[in-house]
Each structure stands twice: as structure tokens, then as C-alpha cells.
Amino acid sequence: MDLTYTEEEEAFRAGLRDWLALALPELPPRPVPSDWPGRRAYDTTWQRMLYDAGYAGLHWPEAAGGRGATPTQHLIFLEEAEKAGAPYVGANFVGLLHAGPTIAAEGTPEQRARWLPPVLRGDEIWCQGFSEPDAGSDLAALRTRAVRDGDDYVVTGSKIWTSHAEVADWCELLVRTEPISESVPKHRGITWLAMPMDAPGITVRPLRTLAGSAEFAEVFLDEVRVPVTYRVGAENDGWRVTMVTLSFERGTAFVGEVVACRRTLAELAAAARANGRWDDDGLRRQLGRLNAEFTALWRLTQWNVSESGREGGVPGVGGSVFKLRYSHARQELYDTAARVLGPDALDLDRDWTLDRLSSLSYTIAAGTSQIQRNIVAERILGLPKGR
């Protein structure tokens, strides 16, 4: 058990810090959340800066144009970037963390050459068309249909919870190419397509969340033609193609967030000291407890990252353990913030109020806590499936 970093790792960290110190002042001002084109431009500018400095695709394999960095280097990158106040992936999320890695793993040489470099350079961005109104936790029940017509698939259906749909160039789309039947279980018959977002028949409707903003959209597809050459993997093999990538983050998915939560906690303590709430024994100890909690979550991240660097690890499942605890801890953090703020916690213009609202999604999005508990119980603990 070694928590010190090697000389190479420290050198990587030092070089990164130097570069961040120089690069961040070059960034334009952050656009407002509702300015989608501005956000795209900001995020892709940052991606281009990473690319020029050699940090783009840090964790991608070298064959895919990445740097093939170790999970630990990726962890260091995310930690330092967050500490320096650098942007996170933003509009590049799907391209860098899901569609790109999927294409890298399952695409043809031509597909990799076509789609991967623009992602790394920040030239093109991707969105994700997986969930549907009736296929949430039960994603494999998706019903958006693709029917082969010559060299195209003709796609009809609707997708939900798509971020950046308004400004994306491509959508990684899961479609049903074989109806569910006795002989075709729902996980079969799904195909992975890259859909150009300027194709005729696509309608994007912003989806307002309870935080009042429209971070997501619904995407309606009416006989959208997608060339067969845009299919990654075999027809009806899309479920496996998609799952291959889910373990790709190797424990690093929440690195920046955990760093940010620890900073928020320190700010909360300072606010409580300033407004007198620190004198409340119960609240003060709760802040102390959260200190233990987020320190442990940071250590658990390091644990998962180390494990993913070894062979035979099951990072996706370790991720369920982490996510169950983290999503709960994050809600607890912002509930505690509300206790520190008192009536000011009702003010949308105060720090932490919107964060508190968005924290509500953590036990739901990307697999509800209920689904995660099933995964932990069945895949780690070996408890029987069933009821």
C-alpha cells in the first residue's frame, strides 16, 4: 500500500501544474449556462489547448491517438485540473469518455481515423442517445427502431436526457434492429450507430430540470437516415459494444468532483465560523464527519484507480460501491450547507443552492441507487437474482 507518487508521477504533476498556470489565464470568460454555442466554443477551445499541449486523450490508448497514460497519471491530471480551477470536459464529455473509447475499442480503422482525431482536437462534439422515456433503469427495453433500407438505417423513435444535443455534431445512438421476442431477449437486437446531428428528421427539444435550467434535451427521430457504414460493431451487438466502454474510466469518473467537494466542505466550515453556526456542537461535528467521509471517498478513489491498473480488476463494480456512497455523501454535504446557511439556503443566488438541487439527481442518474445495490449484491456478493 503506497500512497506516495513515483518520481515520474511527480514529474508529470509538476509539468502539468506549470502548464495549467500558464494556460488557464488564456481561456476566455466562462459563458452563461444557457448559452449553448458559447459553451461549446469554450469547451472545445479548452480541448484544443489540451491537444496542443499533449494532454488530450491522456487516458486513451496510443493507437487511438491518446497518450496511454496510467490510471494514476489520469487521476493526477483530474486532481490538478480541478485544483487549478480548469474546466472539466463539458461538451466533450461523450466524445472523450464514451463514444470515443467505444470507437477506439470496437470501430474499424476507417471509423477510428474519421471520428477520433476531431474529438481529441475539439473539432467535433458528441452527444448520447441511449435513454428513452420508457427505458430508464431498464435501458435494454429501448424501442427506437432502425430499419435497414439499402445502405442506410432509417431510424424512428425518441431519446431523453441528452446533454449538448443542441450543439453536438454526432450522437452515439442505441437503436433496436430486431424486435424483442421469445427468441430475441431484449439485450440482443440492439445496434450502436453514430448519427450525424444535422441529418433531416431530428428534432431537439430542451428538457427543463427541477433546477430550472435545460441541461438536457429530448431528441425526436423521424425516419432519420444513418448510413450503415456509421454502425460500430455488428448489427444486434450494440449492447455488448456499449458495455465494453463502461469500465473505461477505471475509477476516475468522480475524481474532480471529490476534490471539489472537499473544497466546498472547507468553505462551509469557514462560512459556519463566520456566521456563528460553528458553535453548534451538532452541526460542527457533522462538518467533521463529512471531513472523514470525503477523505475516505478520496482514498477509495485511489484504491479503485490502483485496482484498475492491475489485471483482473472489475472497476465497473467497484464504481457501484463508490457511487452508492458518494451520491449519498454529496446530498448530505449540501443538506449540511443548508443548515449552515439557514434561511439563506432558500436564495437561488447564494452559493450551494443550485448545487443542492443538482445533488438530488445523484441517486438517480447513471443507474439509481436501487440498481447499484442490485449490482453490488449480485455481482460482488453473489446473492441470487430474483426478487
Add this chain to the structure above:
Amino acid sequence: MDLTYTEEEEAFRAGLRDWLALALPELPPRPVPSDWPGRRAYDTTWQRMLYDAGYAGLHWPEAAGGRGATPTQHLIFLEEAEKAGAPYVGANFVGLLHAGPTIAAEGTPEQRARWLPPVLRGDEIWCQGFSEPDAGSDLAALRTRAVRDGDDYVVTGSKIWTSHAEVADWCELLVRTEPISESVPKHRGITWLAMPMDAPGITVRPLRTLAGSAEFAEVFLDEVRVPVTYRVGAENDGWRVTMVTLSFERGTAFVGEVVACRRTLAELAAAARANGRWDDDGLRRQLGRLNAEFTALWRLTQWNVSESGREGGVPGVGGSVFKLRYSHARQELYDTAARVLGPDALDLDRDWTLDRLSSLSYTIAAGTSQIQRNIVAERILGLPKGR
């Protein structure tokens, strides 16, 4: 919504208080928990005193020799008895609260005449043989077999969690008279028998609990002969016969305990004030929160009692709501006691330490919290059965 008591109710209360003040000093000293014959004698003495004063079988129908009191009078009785420090039913538990009411509702006139008066007078006590090692939450899966042989049933099997088995005269026993099969679901084929505890073939083995005491026993039955005339209800109809009585307590099952918990809470506050822990904001507010909790549980008891006095109420189900909350609150109460005591909470001779241990059974015994949630969800909320 009326929380005041009628003149009749207040008169009943006043008479009861007067009697308790006179009667309680007459009681012998309470025996130590391990002295089963002493406990039987003490509990039956008390029952005889109640009988002589006209309080025995207060909530039993008059036809069964009871007083046919209203649920509210029963509530008043339990409240006042607890406040005065009177014994609870003790060894008379099964006779007064389960076997007796079952016989009253389902027995023949001869059976009622044979078994009910001795219960009311404290001449005979009953124990319960329902649960089995492999039939706990799933009580209907019980396997103790009874085979008809002439005028007897011959019973073989084992029962667990039987209180007072060492000193009981009778056991209300559920046995399987028809094996489970395709055509006989497990709830059929069960029969209710009154088993004399002095019959040959009965072995009682004390069962030590985690609290260190042997409040329960295992009862092993090896070809015990029980006359057919001791069967209550029809053969194979024992499940229904048993369930009929479950609603009999009409919301009053925990009246004494809630009164006692409120007294404990006041004692805890006094202890915290004395040892300085009261100055801890968090702990003090927790005591305050428990004040709200147990006040509400008292009000919920009154609510359930009032509802059971009306027709069409489903007191068994209201009981699930109550029990879910109460069992949790009771554990919280004793956990809070441990916070007040600090290291003294590790001392078995201190108040509350054994109570803390026994509180652990509340989310398990008489239907686990998981089973209770199923009941609430399916029977009150109408959610579908299934998984």
C-alpha cells in the same frame, strides 16, 4: 377529533387509580427473571387480583366472561396500570391476548367453558407454539406434523421462541394436518390445537438470547398425543382461526410500552442534565426530537384505538404502521441513552443497558420490519405483490 375523555371514561379511570393505589402494595416482591415458577406465581397472583376486582378480561367480550370494555377503556386501563407501576400481563400474555380470544371467537361452548375462566382467574397459563426454526417470517411454512390416530392427533416436530414454556399449562399449537402440495397451498392444511404441556413427549429447552437471559424456549414434540376435542375450529382451518385474533388487540398492543418509553425519556433528560451531557447541542436536540416522536406515537395509539372502535377499521394494518415506527423509535431511544451514559452504557448493571439489547428484537419479532413494509405497501397502498 376529541382527545378529552367522557365522564364515564374519567370515572372508570378514577376507580382504577383508587384500586391500583390499594392493590399494588399487596403484591409480593417481583421475582428475579430466572425464577420461572416465581414469575408464574407473581403474574397469576396479579391476574387473580384483577379478577377479584373485576378488571380481568377487560377487553374480552362479556359472553366470554370479560367486561366487554370499549377500546378506550382498555387504553385507559393499560395507561394507568403502567403509570402506577403495575405488572404487565407477564405469564398470562398468551392466554389473555391470543389463545383466550381465539377460543372465545372460534371455540365451542364447551371449549370456552373449559379454558376461558381459568385464564381470567389466573389459574392456568398458556404458551404459544407457532414459529419453527425454518418457519419464521414464513410462518405458514410450518412443518410440525399432526396425524390423526383414533380420537387423538399425534404431533411431532419442534417449535421455537416459546415464552413461559417451562411453566405453562397449555400451548396453543399450530400443526400441519395436510402436507403442502400442488393442490394444498401452505396456508391450508394447518390446524389449531390446545396442547396440555404435561403430555408425554414434550421436551422444553431454554433458548438463551443475546441479552444473556432465557426468555424463550425451544419445544420439541415427539409423538405427543392431543385429543381431537382439543382442536379449535375445523381441521385444516387453523390459519384463519389464528388470524381472526390478530386484530383483537385493537391498537392497544403497545400502550404500556409507549407510556414507559416516555417515562424513560424524561429520566434520560434528567440524567443528561445531571452529568453535563445536556450542554451538547446535538444530544439535547435529539432528546427533544424523541419527545416529539413518542408524543406522536402516543397520539397514533389513540388514533388507532379510536379507529378500531369504529366499524370497518383494519386495526391489524394500522398496527403495522405503528410497529414500523415504534420499533425504530425504541431503538433510537436506547441508542440515545447510550450517548447520555457514555462508557457507562457498557455496564450491564446500569439502567437501560439490557433494554438497549432487548430493543434490538423489535425490528424482528412479531413480523420483521421488512414484512411489515410489505404489509403496508400491499394492503394499505395497494402496490402489486411480486418481487
Add this chain to the structure above:
Amino acid sequence: MDFQLTDEQRALKSGMRELLEARFDRDALRAAVERPALDRALWRALGEAGFFALRLPEREGGVGLGLPEAALLFEEAGRALLPGPLVATHLAARDVPGAASGETVVTRVDGGLVAWLDEADLVQGDARDATSMRSLDPLTPLHRIHAPHADALPEAVLLTAAEQLGSAACTTELAVQHARQRAQFGRPVGSFQAVKHLCADMLVRTEVARAAVYAAAVTGDRDEIAGAKLLADEAAVRCARDCLQVHGGMGFTWEADVHLHLKRAWVRAEQWQSAEQAAEALAAAL
């Protein structure tokens, strides 16, 4: 002792529910969310129905009923997410002309907060240093007052607790409805124990809060009212959160009503007597 609603009380409660269903349906609710102005006609209708004058003696033009009946009406208001300074106006029915009839909208400074300051006709208390804030709850415009917190008015605390109760009951029903209808993995999500047990716990929280609120309304006891507020706050907030969890992603949308209940519950939890204030009062009473 008969701690059940009388037939009159049941009729009063269902009358209020019908009034609100007729005059403040879901379209009206969503319109109010997008444009938080008071519906003065609705306010007068409430006045006509006796919502504000409920506890005034009949000789003063009131209905002559008590706190228990008021709690039942405020429970319905909470269930319907009815906006406006209902508690303050109800409390002002005797002293402020027009409050009883719904002509005059009254708000009141409540420790650190005052709701509906710009829309109210009259404000009770010193709101001179009030500063506007962008309210978390789209149905409750708020100003912040940096004054020491006044003593809680027991009746205001109780009626607010009743609103929380109504909200908790409503989110419990919304969750159960969703759990019955929404299918995943080929069956209603309500057939999965995890969801089923969330719903069961919601009902338990609601029914415990109900017993506390109704009893506190009957006794009018200050400590019991504090306990009712504490438990009703918990029930409203936690039921709204569990309702959101049961709804999954759909609950996270602006279109679903669940966030309106959660935000309102958070606001009410700060109003009149916070959980910490209530717990302190209840500890002192031990």
C-alpha cells in the same frame, strides 16, 4: 376520547378539496409556477368559503370553528400547493379589515424571512430592512430580514405543520401512483421491494405526522405543536425526496410536480419554527 374526524370535519375537508380542485387545478398551479402572482379572485373565493374567517366567532361574521378544523383546511392547501401568505392572512382575520373576506392579503415578518412582501396589501412586523432574494421555491416569493428571530406563534407553527402534512400525503400518493403505473423490467416498479418499501416508509412518516398535527390542533399545546412541526417538516421533506427517487429521472424534470413539493417543504421548514428551534423547545419541556 374519539380521535377521529367527525362527519362535519370530513365534510369540511372534502369541501375544501373540491373547492381547490375546481379553482386551483393543475393548469392553474403550473401557471402560478411560471408567473408567481396571487390570484385575487381565488383569494376572495377562499374568503367566501370561510378559509380565513374560519375561527372567528359567528357574531363577528366568522364560521366559529377551531384550530382542528383550520388544520384540516391547511392540510388541503398544502396538498394542493396553494400559494400565498395563507397563514399570515388567516391569523390576521380578526384584526385586519378585509383579511377575513379575502380582500386584504396580509403577510407577516417571520424571523429571518417574509413571504409575498411585494404582493401583500399589508405586512405585520418590521420589514424595513427587507432585501429581496431569488426564491428557491417558484411558488413563494421571499424577502430576507436580518432581524433577530421572534418567538414562534404557535398557531402559525401548527397551520404550517398542517400544510407540510398535506404535502407529505400528496407526495406519498404521487409516488404510489407512479409505482403502480410505471413499468420497467416487464413489471410495475412498485412490485420491486426496494420501491415498495420506500413507499411504505413514506406512508408511515405521513401517518405519524398526521397523528401529531391533529392532536396538536386539538390540544393547542405549545410543545405538542412544536413536535407536530418537527415531524411534519421531516415528513414533507423526506416524502418529497423519496417521491423523487421513486419517479427516477422523470421526477427530476420541471414538469413533474414533485420538486414544487420539495422546495415548498424546504421553505416551510424554515418558517415560524425551524427543526432546531422546535427540538430545543421540546428538550426544554422534558
Add this chain to the structure above:
Amino acid sequence: MDFQLTDEQRALKSGMRELLEARFDRDALRAAVERPALDRALWRALGEAGFFALRLPEREGGVGLGLPEAALLFEEAGRALLPGPLVATHLAARDVPGAASGETVVTRVDGGLVAWLDEADLVQGDARDATSMRSLDPLTPLHRIHAPHADALPEAVLLTAAEQLGSAACTTELAVQHARQRAQFGRPVGSFQAVKHLCADMLVRTEVARAAVYAAAVTGDRDEIAGAKLLADEAAVRCARDCLQVHGGMGFTWEADVHLHLKRAWVRAEQWQSAEQAAEALAAAL
């Protein structure tokens, strides 16, 4: 950075588990429960295996390993419910003759408590006013000391946290085993979501505590150790309780081991640094 056990660490840990399985099996455990006297031969065997001398330099006859390795051994001790003043004797290995070899059993006054006072050969600290108590935990005789609480010894805190971790891991496994084997309603109870999810939460608690304990052992940081103790205490107590719940009635018997874990976890939670003391230290560090 490679925050995983090295092969040597794995070997050390499994060696300790094998030693305990051989020398302190279930019969020995239950015998110890009924007669809480120290098994001196076992104690010497632990000494021989380097349990106490683990962190002494090799030139002083020790094993020359560090706190992380000690944490792994104490985790195994906690899993096995090994009785005795293990932490105090381990800490005394350098200064008290015979402690390292297991000849001398050392206990230590720890704030309000001292364990194994009558059986120990030596007590560190002032135990003059110690009064005997009937200990809740059948495996830990206790005396009460009415002295002001001393400052927590970080190494004692950490090793106690490691024992709690071992206990949490063990009760999680016991629950899972039971859930797999026990059938009700015609299927294993572990196939019911309610039970399944209890078990999943147990694992999460255990693994978070593991990360905290191991990291604190590596860094030796006082605050991180406080955090590890806080989380390991929570994990040990809550996992034992959930284990009991999963076992149902069978878990409530004296024969089941789960109560031994719970009682021991309650004792350890009071030892060296309580949750409240840890939380205060962690708050001060913010």
C-alpha cells in the same frame, strides 16, 4: 502510488488468518465467551508470530514492519473476535519487557475505561480508582475510571479502527452467507431486494471504512486516523446490526456470533477516541 496490498502484505494477512483459524477456532471463541480468561498459550503464540513485535526494528528483535502491516493483522484479530488487550500490549512492545514475546500482558488506562485489568500483568496509567463493572461484552472485562479523558494515542486509535473494520467485514460475510442459505417463502432470503440491499449497504460501509483505515495506516496522519476510527466504528456497529436483521430471530440468540460482534463494536467505539471526539478533531482540522 499503488494503493493495493503488496504480495507480502497479502501473505502476512492470510498467515494471521490461518494462525487464528488454527489456534482460535469457533470452539475456542465460544469457550472464551463463557469463561473470559486470557489464553496465555495463544498469547505467546501471537508473540512468536510477531504480532506484538511487528513494528520493532529487527535489531531489537522485532519484525521491522510498519503501521500498515499492523493494521492488517489487527483487522484479522477483529474479524476473529480475538479477546485481550491486544492494542495496549502491541503498543508496549518496545518499553515493557516480555510484551513483544507475548509473555507479559499489558493493558492501559484509556480515558474512562480500562479493559482486562484483572488479567493483565501490567497496567499503564493510573488505575487506582478503577471500579469493576459487569461488561456488556462477554469477551472484554471492563473497569471504569472516573478520570479526565487523556489525549487519544493515534496508533491505538488506528489499530482499534482496524479491528472494527475486520468485524464489519465479518458480519457482512455472515449476513451474505445466511442470506444465501436461509430459505423463506420458497426461496433464499437473499433473493429478496430488501435483504439484498441491506447486504449491499453493508459492503459499501465496509469498503469505505477499509479505504479510510488502510490510508490512515499508510499516512499515519492524526486527522486521517480520526476519520478512519469514525467510519470504522460506524461500519462495525451498523453492519453488526444489519447482520442481526438479516438473520432474523436466529441472530437474536446467544448461540449466533453476531451479538458478540455488536457488543465488541460498541466497546471499541468507546475506546481511545469516541465518534464525538473524532468528529471534533476532524472539524477542527477543517
